[in-house]
Amino acid sequence: MTDPFEGRSVLVVGTGLVGTSLGLALTRAGVDVRLADAKPEILAEAVGLGAGRPEPEAGGPAALAVVAVPPEAVAAVVGEVLQSGRAEYATDVASVKMLPTAQVRERVADPGRYVGSHPMAGREISGPGAALADLFEGRPWVICPDDGTHQQAVTRALAVARLVGAAPMTMTAAEHDAAVALVSHTPHVVAALMAGRLAGAPGHEVRLAGPGVTDVTRIASGDPELWTEILTANAAAVRPVLEGLRGDLDRLMAALETPVAGQPVLRELLRGGVDGRSRLPGKHGTAHTEFATVIVAVDDRPGQLARLFADAGAAGVNVEDVRIEHAAGQALGLVELDVRPGTEQELAASLRERGWTIRG
């Protein structure tokens, strides 16, 4: 198989979480990785972790530079790297694509040597010490070529994506920004605003909270600084999604003013929610409709989960997936075991014989 890098190295500029993880993954895949970072101690840490070697002072250009810096810094770094001959082609990892792409087009002499990338992977902790070689395994890696993009830039970015185990997909920068506005940025806004309503609420109200509001607000714990930057960078794409949502909110609130007369509008909006949700995988979405679920009550005695799985194994039924739901503050839980349809009765009967309490 032809070496997409033609025997040359890949240069990673910026050795934070993503850059260092890329270095680790590419090194593991046998690529010669060179590293650079504005901060010597950060660079040293990444080198020490095995993410690659320091970029040499001299020598030929890298086949590709992956510029792992914040969105607003991408164009300047890409320009410098290409114009100084540190790399033949360049890509980035920023979570918005129109901003860096437009700035590269304006400021860089040969913008076709750049193609935007967005590996959709991350962790809540940052820095080189948090880096993982398998950070990108199975995650989408979006690549956004435009009419002027050189084919080699795309070929090499695709090669990086595949080598680190990601799932590449191409779309325009505008399509990308609209997509992440819908499925990542607006949900974050919505979760944060719902969670904001809890901040000053009386204790007796919060005490009634169950798994529902916990799910809705989970991502509201994300770093406010990071998300301020993300929403600022993608404001133009987020605004229309929020406008649509606010329009629906206005209609729902008007319907609640005359609750009985408003029921058809309520029903329509709630049905729209069911339809929209069914497009995603998850507990009641497409990914799980292929399984049957056996629900087992567990208490908090040590080793219960291990015994449960051992007993399920002894029953000869393969457990495909599992979820545990805890009653808040209680020493009880329900373990939901997903199995192939047709095997659930057998598993339930076998577990009952071994003393487990099966629900439903």
Next chain:
Amino acid sequence: MTDPFEGRSVLVVGTGLVGTSLGLALTRAGVDVRLADAKPEILAEAVGLGAGRPEPEAGGPAALAVVAVPPEAVAAVVGEVLQSGRAEYATDVASVKMLPTAQVRERVADPGRYVGSHPMAGREISGPGAALADLFEGRPWVICPDDGTHQQAVTRALAVARLVGAAPMTMTAAEHDAAVALVSHTPHVVAALMAGRLAGAPGHEVRLAGPGVTDVTRIASGDPELWTEILTANAAAVRPVLEGLRGDLDRLMAALETPVAGQPVLRELLRGGVDGRSRLPGKHGTAHTEFATVIVAVDDRPGQLARLFADAGAAGVNVEDVRIEHAAGQALGLVELDVRPGTEQELAASLRERGWTIRG
């Protein structure tokens, strides 16, 4: 211990999911349960499941009636049950409290013999066949006495709550409705409106969806008919919560019009979300901060989970909780094992020795 029911029965009127579950739980606790339902076949099914005996034609009053009917029907049934002498006191199970309480006060001759209850438990499927004796285990059971409520009504409702394993708490009907508006009804609206934005979205946008939007929209799958009724019944308490949320949404959208200048407002709203979220238990909330997490990569070969738990058990480390995250559409998953802080290194080392890939 004094029998709170003084040797008499508890009458359950309405043998759907909640009524039949109550019957099963109270019967298991040794209470003489009598059942009634407008539909003979539904009553017969509940009796057949062991939830109690049919209400006799004659005989003395039950100590307490639990009226398990929809909110708008509560007052009429409570009135009839008390006035005809079928029970000495009555409570209900409706998920709103101001409406039935006000209607009972207006229409029933001795309204102090009624106290409102809301056992916060349920299932997505309904009907007597879905009933479970442990439906209420560890769940909140809210009781809403007012100035005129007879103490015996409260004593007997509390006794039911405790006998079925629920966690009783008292508050006013107004406090209850405001509480569920905040922690249950508004989150449902928010999830449904976010999910509604996905309904017509292009495939390439939805394909980038990850666990975040899946969590935010999970409860949007709930029954639109049921939720239309709930939101209608609690419209007065839900409106102010939505007004607060819309105010914050307006501020956020205005900030996005001038993204850089708007950053302080964005930051403030996002921080409010972090603060609000921290008041709930969950993945990064109070309930889990006491555990350390070991993250293990698994693929989809049969028996992986059973082997993982067996190996964890062999390591002598108790697994307290587990979550599985799947990369959408990929045959890979990350299993997060919660263990007591201080035991995670030992578990990780032991699992690595047995060939598992540990992340982070």
